[in-house]
Amino acid sequence: xxxVKQSPQSLIVQKGGISIINCAYENTAFDYFPWYQxxxxxxxxxxxxIRPDVSEKKEGRFTISFNKSAKQFSLHIMDSxxxxxxxYFCAASISQGGSEKLVFGKGTKLTVNP
Amino acid sequence: DAxxxxxxxxxxxxxxxxxxxxxxxxxxxxxxxxxxxxxxxGLELLIYFNNNVPIDDSGMPEDRFxxxxxxxxxxxxxxxxxxPRDSAVYFCASSFGGSQxxxxxxxxLVL
Numbered sequence: 001x002x003x004v005k006q007s008p009q010s011l012i013v014q015k016g017g018i019s020i021i022n023c024a025y026e027n028t029a030f031d032y033f034p035w036y037q038x039x040x041x042x043x044x045x046x047x048x049x050i051r052p053d054v055s056e057k058k059e060g061r062f063t064i065s066f067n068k069s070a071k072q073f074s075l076h077i078m079d080s081x082x083x084x085x086x087x088y089f090c091a092a093s094i095s096q097g098g099s100e101k102l103v104f105g106k107g108t109k110l111t112v113n114p
Numbered sequence: 115d116a117x118x119x120x121x122x123x124x125x126x127x128x129x130x131x132x133x134x135x136x137x138x139x140x141x142x143x144x145x146x147x148x149x150x151x152x153x154x155x156g157l158e159l160l161i162y163f164n165n166n167v168p169i170d171d172s173g174m175p176e177d178r179f180x181x182x183x184x185x186x187x188x189x190x191x192x193x194x195x196x197x198p199r200d201s202a203v204y205f206c207a208s209s210f211g212g213s214q215x216x217x218x219x220x221x222x223l224v225l
Contacts (some may be wrong), residue, residue, distance in 0.1 A: 032212045061196035095212035104157050
């Protein structure tokens, strides 16, 4: 019940295309859903996050879509660029009165071809 | 703020040696996390602290691993004795209000 399942494991997209990464969770107590971006040799960096009181959050070319009833959330990267090539991790936690302990997905390696 | 600071950035040691990894969290953050990342197992949470107190160490692989947080601005992860299977990238992260911020990591190679 603590797992977050992420798909696909890898994704290849052409420059200018849309990249979509999906995550699903079981624990309905999760109330904070961040996405992290990791470049080779670097630590994961917080990219964007959402709480379940909204169904969508957009920051520039990055959008999180959240479906509370389906217990799913996804990251959309619009107009994908070669510089977006990285590994993306979804995560979930119980932030209110919880431990702030994040449960991470296994990661998606995104390659954006020029 | 300089972000989470980790040292050393790279460590090469021989099997059986003691290894100490260091972390300085972001000032004002009340949670500190230690993770290990490998190709095979991905990102694993080893232990985390709240207000310098260890909360959950269930991810620590075995007794060879220990972690301390003597004050709000410093934590160590120690491996004694080290083994080749401990080779990985070790990350420290800190948080306040849910958003975790990761350090650059320590790349450990045990020969």
